[in-house]
Amino acid sequence: MVTTRTLDVPGAHLYYEARGSGPVLVLTGAPMSAAHFAPLADALAAEYTVVTHDPRGISASTLDDPEQDSTPGLRADDIAAILDDLGAGTADVFGSSGGAVTGLALVARHPARVRTLVAHEPPVLELLPDAAALRAAMDDIVETFHREGVGPAFAKFMATTGMDSGEEGAPAGPPGEPSAQDLADMARFLGHEMRRTAGYLPDMGALKAGPARVVIGVGATSGPLVTFRTSVELAGRLGSRPAEFPGGHGGFIEAPGEFAEVLRKVLVG
Numbered sequence: 001m002v003t004t005r006t007l008d009v010p011g012a013h014l015y016y017e018a019r020g021s022g023p024v025l026v027l028t029g030a031p032m033s034a035a036h037f038a039p040l041a042d043a044l045a046a047e048y049t050v051v052t053h054d055p056r057g058i059s060a061s062t063l064d065d066p067e068q069d070s071t072p073g074l075r076a077d078d079i080a081a082i083l084d085d086l087g088a089g090t091a092d093v094f095g096s097s098g099g100a101v102t103g104l105a106l107v108a109r110h111p112a113r114v115r116t117l118v119a120h121e122p123p124v125l126e127l128l129p130d131a132a133a134l135r136a137a138m139d140d141i142v143e144t145f146h147r148e149g150v151g152p153a154f155a156k157f158m159a160t161t162g163m164d165s166g167e168e169g170a171p172a173g174p175p176g177e178p179s180a181q182d183l184a185d186m187a188r189f190l191g192h193e194m195r196r197t198a199g200y201l202p203d204m205g206a207l208k209a210g211p212a213r214v215v216i217g218v219g220a221t222s223g224p225l226v227t228f229r230t231s232v233e234l235a236g237r238l239g240s241r242p243a244e245f246p247g248g249h250g251g252f253i254e255a256p257g258e259f260a261e262v263l264r265k266v267l268v269g
Contacts, residue, residue: 001019002017002018002019003017003018003019004016004017005017005018005085006060007081007082007085009056009077009078009081011056011063011064011065011068011074012056012057012061012062012063012064012078013061013062013063014053014054014056014061014078014081014082015034015053015054015059015060015061016034016051016052016053016054016082017034017038017041017051017052017053018049018050018051018086019041019042019045019049019050020041020044020045020046020047020048020049020050021045021048021049022047022048022049023047023048023049023091023092023115024048024049024051024083024086024088024090024091024092025044025048025049025050025051025091025092025093025094025267026050026051026052026053026079026082026083026091026092026093026094027040027041027050027051027052027094027095027099027252028052028053028055028075028079028093028094028095028096028099028102028103029055029095029096029097029098029099030055030058030070030072030075030097030098030099030101030102030189030193030197031055031058031070031098031185031186031188031189031193032058032096032097032098032099033054033055033058033059033060033185034052034053034054034059035059036253037052037252038052039252039253039256040252040253040256040259040260040263042256043256043257043259043260044260044263044264047264048092049086049088051082051086051091053078053079053082055070055075055078055098055099055102056068056070056074056075056078057070057188057192057193058185058188058189059181059185067192068192069192069193069196070188070192070193070196070197071196071197071200072098072101072102072104072105072196072197072200073105073109075099075102075105076102076103076105076106076108076109076110077109077110079093079102079106079110079113080106080109080110080113083113089113090112090113090114090115091113091114091115092114092115092116092117092118092267093106093114093116093117093118094118094120094263095117095118095119095120095122096120096121096249096250096252097120097121097122097123097227097249098122098123098193098194098197100119100120100121100122100123100217101119101122101123101124101197101200103117103118103119103122104117104119104122104124104200104202104203104207104214105200107206107207107212107214108202108203108206108207111206111209111210111211111212112211114212115212115213116212116213116214116215116266116267116269117212117213117214117215118215118217118243118263118266118267119214119215119216119217119231119234120216120217120218120219120231120245120251120252121217121218121219121222121225121227121228121230121231121249122202122216122227122230122231122234123161123197123198123226123227123230124198124200124201124202124230124233124234125138125198125199125226125230126198126199126200126201127201127202127230127233127234127237128226128229128230128233134160134198134226135198135199137156137160138160138194138195138198138199139195140156141153141156141157141160141190141194142190142191142194142195144156145187145190145191146191150183150186150187150190153190154186154190157190157194160226161225161226161227162224162225162226163225163249202234204237204238207238208238208239213269214238215240215243215266216231216234216235216238216240216242216243217231217242217243217244217245217266218231218232218235218242218243218244218245219244219245219246219247219248219249219251220244220245220246220247220248220251221247221248222248222249225248225249227249243262243266244262245259245262245263246258246259246262247259
């Protein structure tokens with residue numbers, strides 16, 4: 001059984017879902033919506049109360065100001081508000097892609113709320129030696145979006161990140177022809193989310209200080225991707241090695257059952 005709710009927070013109205021029973025586990029993406037995580041949530045619901053949501057400005061989570069940028073800090077505060085609404089003091093958190101960056105911000109801003117964060121392929125480009133070139137590429141993608149629209153900008157995004165070689169799980173809609181909502185979410189991502197997410201600089205002191213345990217995850221087939229490099233770099237700075245998950249950047253979409261098995265093991269340490 002899936003329970004749905006819309007929660008009013010400053011500047012936004014957040015749609016979230018809860019299913020299962022047991023300790024709270026939040027699955028979060030950016031810009032991926034609750035629908036992208038539904039198969040993984042179903043696979044974990046026997047052991048956890050699994051919470052999924054649409055990030056602010058995406059799908060059913062609407063904004064008071066459509067021009068507001070989505071930042072990791074705002075999204076982290078939104079997760080904390082959802083936990084408050086559920087009456088949950090703490091939760092395990094699995095974040096993928098931009099959602100992994102949200103998780104890093106959550107640990108920095110609300111450290112006592114997180115038991116274990118599994119940050120799967122966070123695109124923290126500022127940690128890389130070629131950060132300046134990647135920053136310029138992100139700026140060019142945004143400018144292309146405003147000049148030419150979603151299609152050309154998204155093609156540049158895919159090429160820049162290495163996801164143009166058939167990689168699943170990029171910030172897009174489900175396979176097939178994109179719906180009007182998919183296109184709206186991609187526009188939101190390109191115009192108001194991507195640059196602030198990719199430009200986030202993790203607070204290494206907060207990530208190391210605890211009490212939250214932080215695990216960086218990487219896909220077994222993600223080697224050609226920029227997010228593979230960012231994950232390895234971040235894990236190294238935390239004094240660890242990345243945990244390997246099935247598939248690539250979107251492994252939780254490709255093989256949710258196998259992915260859930262690995263996630264369970266990582267969460268229990």
